[in-house]
Every structure is written in C-alpha cells, then in structure tokens.
Amino acid sequence: MLHVAEAARVSVATVSALLNGTATVSPELTQRIEQAIRDIGYKRNAIARSLKMGTTRTIGLTVPHITNPFFTDVVSVIQQAFDRAGYAVMLCCTDEDLNTQDEQIRLLLDRMVDGLIVARVGDGGILKGIVEDANVPVVLLDRLCEGVDTDAVVLDNQRAVFDAVTYLIHLGHRRIGYITGTSDISPMHDRMIGYREALQAAGLPVAEELIRSGNFHEIDGYNATMQLLSLHDRPSAIFSANNPMVIGTMKAIRDIGLSCPEDISVACFDDFPWSDVFVPQLTTVAQPVQAIGEQAANLLLDRLAGNRDAPPRKLVLKGRLMIRNSCRPLGALAQSVSA
Amino acid sequence: MLHVAEAARVSVATVSALLNGTATVSPELTQRIEQAIRDIGYKRNAIARSLKMGTTRTIGLTVPHITNPFFTDVVSVIQQAFDRAGYAVMLCCTDEDLNTQDEQIRLLLDRMVDGLIVARVGDGGILKGIVEDANVPVVLLDRLCEGVDTDAVVLDNQRAVFDAVTYLIHLGHRRIGYITGTSDISPMHDRMIGYREALQAAGLPVAEELIRSGNFHEIDGYNATMQLLSLHDRPSAIFSANNPMVIGTMKAIRDIGLSCPEDISVACFDDFPWSDVFVPQLTTVAQPVQAIGEQAANLLLDRLAGNRDAPPRKLVLKGRLMIRNSCRPLGALAQSVSA
C-alpha cells in the first residue's frame, strides 16, 4: 500500500479510504490510485488488516471424520455457504479424539477465527471455557454438549430411530439388533433412547444382548454384527446407528453366508448417494444435510453480523425414513405380501 | 504479551525470547514469565506473528467437489498430514468453475497462505501467473495444467484405463461404451487416450457413437448411459471415467429394465468403500488415495521447509484394477466359465 501511495503521490490513508470507501476521494486521486494499483499489481494484505481490525473473515470447522458421508455433505454445504459470504473455512478432523480436538480448537483460536462450528467429540474439553468467555461465537453441529450453552443444530435423533425401529416392528420383527457408537455423544445417546422406547411402546422386551457398541469404524460394525449373528437366538433385523459401521455389518452378513434381506433385515442411520442403486437398496434414516449445513452456517453468520447477545438457539430438525428393500416382512405379514 | 511482560516485570522482548527459545533467559525470569502467562491465560496471537514473520503456517487446498469420494479421501489425508506438521488447512470447493477457482485462490493468497494444493479446473486461470511469480509454492493435485510448471502428483490415467478396457476386451467385449467428463482437464484427456489405445491394441475399431461426455454429475452419467443404451447396436459394456457419474449409469440401467452384469457390464474409475458390499460388486480402478494425498503434502512441506529452488517434481502413481463381478465374460469365454 505504501508503494501504491508513493506511485500515486498520495498518503496511505487516502489509498485506504478509497479501498474501503470510508471517505470520499476526489476523481483525480481515485484515478491516480487505481492506475498505481494496476501498475503495481497491488493486493491488500488480509493479515495486516486482520491484525488491525480484530477480525479475520475466517471460521473454523471441526468434524470427527470427513469421510463419514454425513459430514462430507455437511462440510460441503457449510463451505459453500461461507464462501458465498466471503469467509474462508479452516477445516479440521478430530478423529473422534478429544485431545486432538482441543489442540485443533486452540490452533484455530490462535489464528483468530471469527467463529467456530464444532461437531464435538468426547465431553467437549476446552469448548466449555471458550463458549463462556464468549469472545468467539460457537455453533454446535450434530452433537450437543452438556454444560455448553450455545447455538446448535441437531437432529431429532430419538424420534428418527423410534420411527425406524417401529417400522421394523410393524414388519413383524421382534428381535432387533442394535449397533451403536460410543454413547458419550448426544446423538448416540438419543438414538438409543429411541430404540428402547420403540420396543417398549410395542410391548416388546429390551434384550441387552442385542445391543452392541463400537467405535464408529467399519471394523467395529463388522465385529458387532458377528457377535449378534452368532447369538443362538439371533435377531431377524439389525439397525445400525452409524453409517460407516453398516458397511461392516453388510460384510459380516456376507462373510457368514447369509443374505440381506432374505435372512436378515438391515436399516441404518444416514443416507448416501449409492443407497438406491445397488442390491439390496438400503433402508436408511436420511438427515436433511442441506438444511443442517445451511442452518449452522446461518446461525454463525448471524452472530458474526453482530447479533451477539441473543440467547442460544437450538434447532432440532427431523430425519426422514427412506424405505427401500433391505428389510423384509416376517410371519403373517410376509405371507400376505408374498401371496 | 505486553500484559504478561508487565505482570512479570520484564520486557516484551524477553517474553518473546522465552516463548520462541531464541535466547536464553534466566531461571528466575522464566519462572516469573510462566507464572504470569498462567495467571493471565495468555495465548500468542498468530496473526500478529504472521504479519511480522511473513508466514502463516496455513495452506490452501482447492478441489472441485469434496463430495466426490476420491477428493473426500484425498482431502482427508492431506488435512491429517498438515495437521501433524502444525499447519492449518483452508479448504475451498470450486464446483468445477474457473471463476470460482480464481476467486478462491485470490482469497487464499490475500490471507497469505504459505502454500497451495490445487486440483485445478478449466485452464488454470490465474494459476499460471502465481506459479511464475513463485512467491508461494503450488502443488498440482490429480490434474496437470498446461503451461504451469510446478510440483504435481497425478495418476497414470492412460495406463489405468488401458488396463481396465483391455480387461473388458479379454472378457470378450467388443463394443465398449465410454463415458467421460469434459476433456479440458488432463485426467479425462489421458483416460480417453487409454481407452482408444486399448481398442487399437486389440485391433478393434473406435466407434465414436460409443463415446459420451458429461459434466461430472450423476445426471450427466444417467443421460449418457440412456443414450448409449438406446443405440440400435448397443454396447455390451460401459466404462465410466468418473465416479459420481457411474451412479447415474447404474440408475439408467435399472430404469431401462436391464441388469448388471447380466445384460450389460460396468466398470468405472475410483474405488469407494461400498463397492464390494453390494450387488453388483463394482469393478473399479482404485487410485492410491493415501499415497496421492501424502505425496502431495510431502512435496509442499518440502518446499515450505525451504527447498525452493529444486526443479518441479512430477510424481506419477499407478492405479489398480479392482476386479469384482460387475463385468461378465461374453461368447466362448462365457461358456467356458459357465460350464
């Protein structure tokens, strides 16, 4: 900017005023300055600007795994939304590890991000302190966090699983296996409640041996399914509360020599682009990823626009059961269908 | 830092020296400073540091679509690699649009990223100028760019498709449909050459009506496949050079009442986690995503470590044909197999 000012024979203050439109500058100087900018190929240094202004027009986004199709989609939507608003997005993957998350949040804060969108992990770690200090607005994504009172966008997980399991019950299933991630995060907790309540509402017992948990990875789904299938009174259906884990479920079913849906019905959380292309077409609970991403972005953008004092807003969106053909009717129902 | 210095009754220079280890400071002052840092909860401001140092420990990464499973995986690997090295990653999605890409690169450069990894779009746009000015190192990912001479990591696309199409020919296929993305990017260009050469090497004619192109989206694959399947002498196999488009291919086959592989064989580029779980298990060309991401990160980290003057390095990795069961043998071969 100094060079531009010299070349245009004006002060840096005038150049700045022109660039920001903070004061009127005469047509003559405008002309000279613009010429100088072109000649020099000048680009305003956003770092210096950030230092002075205290704002970086950058936000931080942390998710457990970007390869989880739910997060892939949500990240994509969020990125686009902030791109439109002229913000850059720093992306971090926490790998479901609390220490990693804390470290990354610190990294982002050091870099003076204007806001944070967090699909948190563990108990939230330093998040609590950050929200309380209230210097940078935080939006919780997908997962609430006990003791952290801030904007959030989540799914009505309990209801979504309740509906899915009720659907299985209506098909005639009585023993329904349930595979969950670690229950320290709210969606897993709420989904489990949905499962139990659906059974109870139908007057069915909750058999603890049908509930298995793992650490969100394909291999965990595989192992959990293997255990369920080797039960002497094995379930006729399995619901997987996590998308990557259902891949393991399908592989286990195949490896054990069974087939879906003939021998065992399968449904899972989170839709994905391939789900209605292949056989079996998987019945899933689809999250409104577009809406989730946009709402999260909007909440944060609203705070960034200056609306700091409004009380925390919690948006709860509805899932949608995508009924395909990976679950088959049992007993009397099966006969009436096959007849 | 000023507050810390005051609280510890030292100068800011001493605090800085301690924090950076650039000079020895006495045990006594060390003690006082560390205490003050704890008391105040001081965090070093990375923006001010960046301004002074001219480095942000942040890199920019642009890809066309993060939802394309190839890019999802590569982005994930790259993010992890830079995270380990203490760098933050700014992610941008260009949506296959050159103007968007130019704008995002400018945005990243304004923010003084230390380096750039670009899966470019169109003809590269302002990339050329940036590489020539050589202020910030650039690594090309997946796609080379004419006239842009810099580090790059790409696949041997020609060879990969050559192998895949040759495999189809060995199965007895003579009319092989080919669906490509827009040919202005190097992988699409090279893959097409691989297709043509495989046919020629086998003494087969290249029938132009069997070649269709689209814009990388599912719907384009759908339309292209519909056209191929309504040819009066329709192909017995289809190779899709792009992963998202193959979803459209599968849907078109289903909608038209055919089935894969019985009526038509399908193979495509890019492997994905679901490919060996469902029916048909898709035969794909798997890219070594882990290696691609790591190599790209390493090339850039090497430049960032100071190795600026080495000539551009171009890494060409090999794809791997994952043979599953979406392609069936034809003619005499089919009989010998079914016998």
Next chain:
DNA sequence: AACGCTAATCTAAACGTTTCGAATGTGTCA
C-alpha cells in the same frame, strides 16, 4: 583498578493495515 568478555536483558523499529484528529484549500456569507 581498569579492562574485556560473556550472558542476560532491554529499547525501539518494523511488518501492512485502519482510523482519529489535524491540516489544507475552497467557497459562502456577513
């Protein structure tokens, strides 16, 4: 006792902006 050496610490300038308040010039009005 004066000197030089080393180690520890400090002062102050710089990085590239923004912005406040002052300075300058021009035209209007009494």
Next chain:
DNA sequence: TGACACATTCGAAACGTTTAGATTAGCGTT
C-alpha cells in the same frame, strides 16, 4: 475582508508480534 463551514487529504498512532542492536551486570585477567 475576515470568519466560517465543508470537502478533501494527510500525519501518526495503533494492532501484537519479532529481532537487530544497545545496554547492563557479573566476572576473571592483567
């Protein structure tokens, strides 16, 4: 003609660091 308002431009401080060079203190030598 002098006072005043207004529009335009400028000088300089500030944002929070790093760092070169200056200063100081401590200590062994001669």
